[in-house]
Amino acid sequence: MKEQVLWLSLRPINSSARTGEELWGQLVTWCLTRSMFVGGSLEGAAVINPDTPITRPQLRHLKAWLEKRADVHHFELTEKHVSDLFSFAAKGAYIEAVSQAQEFLAERMMRCALSLAFATSPGEWHWKPAMSPDGNTLELRLPRSQLQLDISRLDVLPEPLLHRLASGPVRLQGLESLIPELVELHWHRMEAIGDVPAGEWLAQSRGWSLSLQAISGSALDHREVMLRWMAWVCAS
Structure with missing residues (x-):
């Protein structure tokens, strides 16, 4: 139409x-x-x-x-x-x-x-970190919001800073030490075609690549993913 x-x-x-x-x-x-x-x-x-x-x-x-x-x-x-x-x-x-x-x-x-x-307690807004099998991507999960945030270098090479962040719960302050303009990023919407995750948004900053998406198996769309990301920013 x-x-x-x-x-x-x-x-x-x-x-x-x-x-x-x-x-x-x-x-x-x-x-x-x-x-x-x-x-x-x-x-x-x-x-x-x-x-x-x-x-x-x-x-x-x-x-x-x-x-x-x-x-x-x-x-x-x-x-x-x-x-x-x-x-x-x-x-x-x-x-x-x-x-x-x-x-x-x-x-x-x-x-x-x-x-x-x-409406939620501060403890519910900490990301649970893990490193990808190849050790090049920091994979963060916010279970309550069904969000996943992946961070890697643009050249996809290993980065010690990511391993340090993966040592414990990740908060806004920790992510901003890596990407100071985190809350001001310009996100690009990715259409769900083929292997593209549901509701995925991409951003780049200071040599870093970020992928914000719904966790596997979630039915969140782009609007809901971004709304929950904004809620996390506000809560932090």
């Missing part, structure tokens, strides 16, 4: 910058309260709902809201698919709307993670 996007162009009743800014701000707020996100400008804006296609009632409500506004001289609202956005401006507006949605959802995930963190 093609992803739906509403394309909106607005012309305020006057051309003052203040009127335009106020109208845009109120449009953004109206959309946010209805779990919709907007990017672009008054001349061309993309409106999306990341969870489900925008419904007919939502479309009617948006039209009604715009028609009742005294500061709107004219507007055009059309339904499109992402593949129909050809210009750089249109694509940029869509990307901005998606970014707004990602920030909003990340905030919600962090709140959920904090709730999970406060």
